[in-house]
Amino acid sequence: MSSTFDPAAIGQQLKGQDGIPPLAQWNPDFCGDIDMRIARDGRWFYQGSPIGREAMVKMFSRILWREGESYFLKTPVEKVGIQVDDAPFFVVSVEHAVGEQGPELLFTTSTGDQVRADAEHPIRVEEDAATGEPSPYLMIRFGMEGRIARNLFYQLVELGRMVEHAHGTELVVESAGETFSLGTL
Template sequence: MTEPRSAEDVLALLEKAEKDEQGLPPVHRWQPDHQADIDIRIARDGRWYHEGSVIRREAMVRVFSTILRREGDDYFLVTPAEKLRIVVEDAPFVAVALEQVVDRGVAKLVFTTNVGATVVADARHPLRVETDPATGEPSPYLRVRDNLEALLGRNVFYQLVELAEQVQHQGEPWLAVRSDGEQFLVGPLG
């Protein structure tokens, strides 16, 4: 268990989440004429590959992550000059850390992604859990921005389950968490 944060620390963490989203390039407005495919792949574990080799420069991955856009099932790196299709195996980001904080009496779940972005689960950044019908294995996701999501790392999902409470959903017992006044279903009980 981590030590409780001071009010100043909580405020700084929440301000970072707001700044992370506001400081992004306006890729949704860019409509470049040049479009092509590039041999970049984001693996399910969040590692980025170029031509089969892991991109080891974290700064480069962070920059690429800020110009990422999703259109339907396709993902692109977009600049004012070009739009390059890449392959994303599952979700382009992975949530690698979770912290529950209380801001003015309201509990908030604060996630950190593998590219260093801070995101508070709320109405604009909902949590959802998909369950594989064949295996029953859950795949939990957090919307990071626009229609881009982060897959919650296994340890983060376990933390989320520990924070969950039992609720009734359609007459059945479920686990759910609350963040910034929103309730998110984690999974059915039993």
Template sequence: MPYEPPPYLAELTLAEIADLVAQRKLPAVEGWAPQKAGDSKMRIAADGTWYHEGDPIRREAMVRAFAGLLKRDEDGQYWLVTPFEKLTIEVEDAAFIAVDCARADDALVFRLNTDDLVIAGPDHPLRAAGDAETPALYLHVRRGCEARLNRSTWAQLAEIALAEGADENGWQIASKGATFPLLP
């Protein structure tokens, strides 16, 4: 069965987006307690490219599958988790890249480089890092993992914020009842 990416964000209502998010069935990684641990010999580069033993993983379906098994523990270590083993994975910056953003009703919706859709809000907050000259925005995705907003997505978010009065209210934006600063 061929992979069908989600439609363009700007064409969807919040209800349609919520339905697409609910349809995504992720493995129950939180309930697994594997006894065996090791090293995956994998790395996620700052640009979102996944590598195994130094070579890029070119099959997008493999990246999406691995992304569904990813978690970050309290110590900041990233893991690929299966019911039988957990393997470390090196992450240079963030596990995901946010590549698109849209306003849908009272929510901000982000598409990730893995085609996941995430609705920002209390369960998926935005976090401003860096400094005023080189700000970086991160979106909590799941299991301790974040997505860094790429430059064009940050610009989309800034346009939305400006249209909604960010100059008068400071550089912040609201989604699903939560307010987030856009600058550190």
């Protein structure tokens, strides 16, 4: 099934809305899959070509929705399936601050989302079984994660502290009163 995907119509539906729309309240019909993909590095593609307009990518990211392992663009009147190579968001910057609960890590995605690592937005690190290479992620919203850029992971490692356990030494970072593991050494 294919959809008559119309970005201009989506823009009109979202006109005047700031922030993330009430996606959980919308229950549109599924209109099929479209040839849109979010690459591992956060770049968006439509029909095999990169989407060059930053404003359009930001608009699409605001209506991104996840159900199970599937991703959709969701409006009040339609829901279309898209492909995501790894995580739908890509985290491009981190700031270290001190808040009411102590240290805070404030992250920004390539689409402008700003997220503080906390209990609702945990950091997790997945290791490649074959290579042992770490891939760090941050929960952004609606069960969707952002892959943390490698250079930011190195910054987190520098901010981390070692914690000794019976099973080894763990590198952790703290944010908003929570402790997140970056891996066992």
